[in-house]
Amino acid sequence: MAHYLIRRFLWMIVVVIGVSIVVFGLIHITPGDPAQIMLGPNAGVEEVQALRRQLGLDQPVILQYGIWASRVVQGDLGDSIVLRRPVLGEITSRFKNTALLAGAAVVISFTIGPALGILSAVRRGSALDRFVMLFATFGLSLPSFWFGLMLIILFSVRLGWLPGTGMTSAVDGGDALDIAKHLLMPAVALAVVPLAVIARYTRSSMLEVLGQDYVRTARAKGLGERSVTWSHVFRNSLVALVTMLGLQVGFLLAGAVYIENVFSWPGIGQMLVDAILKRDFPLVQGGVLLVATVYVLVNLLTDLLYAVLDPRIGMS
C-alpha cells in the first residue's frame, strides 16, 4: 500500500511537470510574435521589445522554460497584460468562486444521479426504468450552455423568481442567502450532464453486481431484498461511483467555462475566455495550469479513496 502511494504521488509530480510544459508551450505554437499579438498592431517596436524581455522571449526556449518554471514554483505566475496585476492573486480569488459552483454541482449530481440509477436498476425493465434512462439520454445530449439560457428565460425573465446573472446582488447583496439564490440556476445547469452520466453508470454497475454469484448466494440464504440491495449491491457499486467522481470533477471544472459565461459567474472559466479573447497569455497560462493541477490532485485523491474502498487495487 505504502509503495503504491509513493509511486502514485511521484507519478502525479511527473504529470504536473508535463502539464506545465504543455502550458508553457502554448505561447510558442502561436503563429507570429506573441508579444506583438498581445500588444496589438499599433504597438511600437520598443514596447514589443520590452514585453519580449519581460516574458523572457528573447532567451533560448529551454532556458525560458527553466526561468518560467522556477518562478511558477515560487508562486510567481507573472503579471496579467490587461489587468496589470499579478496572475496568482487573480486566479486564486476567481478559483474560489468556480470551486463553489462546481462543488454545488457535485452535490446535486452525486445525490440525484445515484438515486435515479439505483431506482432504475432495482426496477429493471419497468416504466420507471425506461423513463429514467430516457431522461438520462436526454440530459446527456443537452448543451449545458443552452440549458442555462433556457433556465434564465424561464426563472428570471418570465417568472422573476431567481437572479439571472452574477454572484451577488448589487444592492444589499453578498450574504449567504443572496449567493445561494444566484448559485442555484448555474449549479443545476452545470450538474445536468454529469447527473445523467452518473445515473446511467450507477444503473449499469448495479446491474453488473446484481448478476454476481454472491448476490444469488445472499438471496438463497434468505436475505431480504432491501438488505441485498444495500449491503451487497450498492456497496460494491460504490467503488465504481468513486471512479466517476474523479472523471466528473474534470468535466465540471471544464463545463464551468460555459456556465460561468452564461450566468456571468465571476469564476476562472469566465476569466479564461476573456483572457483568450484579449490575448492575455500569462493569465491564460496561469488559469489553465491551476485548473489542470487541481484536476490531477482530485484524481490522486480519487485513486487513494479507491484503494481504501477496494483493497485489491493497492496490491496489484
Next chain:
Amino acid sequence: MAIAVSVSEARSLATRETAERPSPVLDMLRQDHFAQAALATIALVVLMAVLAPVLPIPSPTATSFGDRLLPPLSPGHPLGTDQLGRDVLSRIIWGSRVSLVIGAMAAVIAATVGSLIGLIAGYFGDNVDTVIMRLIDVMLAFPYILLAIALVAALGPGLTNAMIAIAIANVSFYARNVRGNVLALRNQPFVESARSAGAPHLWIVAHHILPNSFAPILILLSLNIGWMITETAGLSFLGLGAQPPTADWGSMLADGRQFITVNYHLTLMPGIMILILVLALNVLGDSLRDALDPRLRNR
C-alpha cells in the same frame, strides 16, 4: 459414412451460417424503433445541410435593417429574423452545415490519430507503450474541453482552429480505448500463430488487428460525435469558434443571448437543433454499441 455425412453437414451448416448470418447492425435497425427515429432525424438534418444552397430561402447573411427582430411566423420569415434582420430559418439550415462538417471532421481526425497511437502503443507494448501512455496521461490531466480552449488560445479563435483543438483534445479518448482493445487482441492465439509463422508486423496489424479493432472504433466514434458537435457549438458560443457573419448554431445562441428579455426565440431554435441532432446521434450510438458489442448492453 456417418462421419462423412456429419462433416459435410457441418460444412454446409457452416457455409449457410456465414451466408445467412444477419448483420447485427441491420438487425438492430429493423427492430429498434428509437434507432429508426434517430437515423431518420440524422438523415433529415444531413439532407437539410446538403440542400441548403438550392432551397428557396434567403441568404443567411443578407441583412435587412427594416426587418430587425421580427417574431416567428412573420410573413416571409417563418422563424422570424435576428438583430440584423437576417432570416433565422435560413441561418438554422445553413448552420447545420457547420455543425455537421466541423463535428464530423473533428471526430474523424481524432479517431484516426487516436486509434493509430493506441494501435502502436498496444501492439508494440513495453517501452513504446509506456512512453505513449505517459504522454496520453499528461493530455488527460487537462479536464476535457480545457485543453481545446487552451489550444484555441494559442492558435487564435476561428472555426478551423476550434475543429483542430477539439480533435486534439479527443485523441486521448480513442488512443486509450483502442490500446486496451489491441492489448487484448495481441495475445489471442490467431495473432500469436501469425507472429510465430513469421508474418511481418505490418501484415499482422493490417490483417488481424485492424479488422478486429474496427467495430470498437466505430462504437467510440458514434458515441463521441455528438459531443464533438456540442463542443463545436460551445466554442462558437464563447466566441472562440465560428466568427461573424458565419451562420452557426453556437454563435447564433451567443447573438440571441443579448435579446433574451425581448426575443427569446433567437436562443430557442439553435439550441433545440443542437439538442435534436445530438440526441439522435447518441440514441443511434447506443443502439449501434448494443448491436456490435452485446457485452456492453445496459451500460
